[in-house]
């Protein structure tokens with residue numbers, strides 16, 4: 071006897087419509103209030119008066135308070151003064167524990183590790199990209215001293231916060247086996263104090279950054295085109311860009327937005343004395359750590375680009391960039407500067423850096 | 439072993455070393471005296487004091503360009519002075535080991551604010567020294583070294599802020615001792631010499647009738 | 651070797667706060683900290699209940715799981731203790747604990763947390779038993795002297811029980827059985843044996859019936 075497979079059934083269009091309608095109906099019915107039970111008939115079910123009590127024990131204080139206001143239950147009180155002291159059971163504590171240990175620690179390790187390894191491999195494979203090797207001997211001033219200082223100020227603080235924060239996060243699995251509990255306790259205590267002290271400084275640097283650079287990071291025409299072509303990553307010439315390209319602008323606003331979130335949640339954790347409860351602090355910790363991991367991964371990519379793109383670091387080191395680099399990466403800006411006559415010779419730049427005598431500029435002029 | 443060394447002999451050595459060498463340098467400078475000025479005096483003597491105080495503010499011409507350095511500088515110096523002499527752990531240490539008497543300390547929150555100001559100000563200034571062509575040109579290796587050494591002392595101090603781990607306190611103390619030893623040889627001496635150098639300039643130029 | 655537990659009998663606790671006071675006095679607890687507290691549910695309403703809570707010395711203790719410096723340990727008696735020399739005052743145990751047991755002395759106006767402090771089941775800390783150092787950091791070590799925690803010893807109604815889990819659960823089991831029997835004798839419904847009735851009327855029926 072030969073076996074014949076049953077004909078393949080396909081859901082027809084009208085079939086789909088029927089299903090959708092049915093699902094909609096089900097939703098509607100589910101939303102309708104259940105038929106009110108009649109109170110006249112005696113119920114066979116006897117409620118244990120204790121159940122609602124123990125149910126309330128697990129609820130948090132605000133809910134209990136609102137129930138109390140409705141007269142549903144009496145107030146929950148304690149004579150011990152303090153935040154949250156009348157909460158009997160903090161059931162969000164377990165959720166926070168699961169978040170930190172099942173999600174944050176493994177997932178952030180994977181994310182940060184993967185990004186770091188990928189970038190390192192990319193660097194080893196591609197090396198320092200040389201977009202335009204032409205040395206024109208001409209220079210453009212990109213960042214003044216204040217801007218460069220501010221950048222490294224923020225970078226130092228950021229890296230310090232990242233290292234100290236990650237020490238607290240990964241120290242127990244990674245460092246305690248290496249150095250022992252006593253030494254790690256000292257390291258962790260130092261990290262905590264350092265983290266707490268530098269945190270507010272990060273906020274200061276962020277605000278100074280915003281004040282200095284926000285205007286140059288506003289969206290301008292052509293940025294979308296740059297983004298669609300991924301800044302020339304897909305091949306071809308670099309699409310023209312202004313002082314900052316769309317990638318840099320996105321980094322800037324991400325840094326500002328997420329940075330401010332991190333700072334705000336960090337301050338909630340930093341001052342436990344303003345009457346905020348555990349729930350708020352657990353939430354703040356969630357935001358703080360998610361933001362921190364996101365920024366750390368982003369900044370790793372940022373550092374990679376700074377190192378791998380030849381000529382990019384010059385602007386943040388001495389402030390002057392090679393003219394051909396500017397033409398390649400920020401054509402509109404470079405052209406504008408040229409129109410304004412701000413292209414400088416290499417000698418002029420070196421003179422400004424005080425190597426005056428070496429290249430024979432008269433001493434009086436160099437100001438020595 | 440190392441702990442006892444840092445807490446005992448090394449502390450005594452560095453403190454005395456600082457005291458003797460710094461004093462000696464100061465006296466050398468003071469006993470050098472002023473070169474004889476041949477210019478005809480245009481003013482009665484007495485321009486020194488005014489200049490000492492006037493130099494607490496930048497020249498009006500430079501106010502705008504040096505605005506950031508001005509604020510960062512004041513944040514650092516005021517924060518550092520408050521930390522050095524009025525932080526509770528320092529008051530304790532100094533009164534027990536040096537002076538023998540105590541004085542009121544800052545409350546903890548003011549201590550932390552002072553630490554923020556000092557750390558932020560110094561980090562900014564030390565980076566600015568590297569980034570600005572002019573300050574970089576006029577800075578010697580010693581100047582950079584001094585900035586970062588002071589920064590390290592303050593950083594380890596902030597690590598030890600909680601006062602729970604002896605090892606952290608000793609690290610801070612050790613770096614402070616290094617700083618005390620390096621101090622008299624470095625431009626950090628300006629902490630002691632600034633009234634004299636300002637006064638000297640003020641006196642000389644006042645005599646010549648130049649208002650600075 | 652025992653498995654030490656606290657048990658608070660909500661049918662007996664009269665919210666006298668004697669346990670709170672006893673603990674504070676016995677252990678010289680730092681200013682602003684109460685290792686034990688009494689919480690009253692349905693305060694002033696029919697069916698009011700009070701419970702005395704402190705560290706419950708969890709078997710799988712969340713505080714120990716989250717501590718970044720791993721400073722908790724469980725003694726042979728099943729008591730969860732911590733080492734104040736290692737604690738860095740990060741507050742994570744306080745976020746994770748279901749009962750709000752870990753607390754922090756606040757020094758200064760910035761409220762930076764000090765070393766965590768919590769109920770030790772009157773079992774001190776890692777220092778040698780009964781040493782002055784141990785007393786200064788953790789309070790008294792009654793367990794080493796063969797005594798039970800003072801809060802439970804002082805409890806006037808014997809609502810708060812402390813001791814080996816087997817012993818105190820036997821005591822409680824007997825109480826439950828007796829109460830159920832008493833309720834049945836008075837004709838109350840079995841379900842009401844352990845809990846006063848909700849605010850449904852005079853409540854006299856259960857008032858008499860349940861103890």
Ligand code: HEM
Pocket residue numbers: 170228231232234235236238239262265266268269270272273329332333334335336337339340358359362363365366718739740741
């Ligand atoms: C962007 C830079 C920052 C990074 C990368 C960062 C990272 C971290 C990390 C990884 C932790 C540890 C979380 C854990 O162990 O579960 C942490 C904790 C914390 N962070 Fe940050 N953070 C940053 C900025 C800040 C800022 C700006 C503040 C304060 C204004 C702050 C305050 C805190 C506080 C108070 C904690 C809790 C640790 C404790 O209580 O000792 N952080 N941070």
Ligand code: SF4
Pocket residue numbers: 704705706707708711712713714730746747748749750751752768
């Ligand atoms: S402190 Fe909290 S989590 Fe830790 S053992 Fe005690 S009750 Fe359990």
Ligand code: SF4
Pocket residue numbers: 713716717718719720721732736737738739740741742743744752766
């Ligand atoms: S406060 Fe102390 S005991 Fe609690 S988790 Fe942090 S380090 Fe551990």
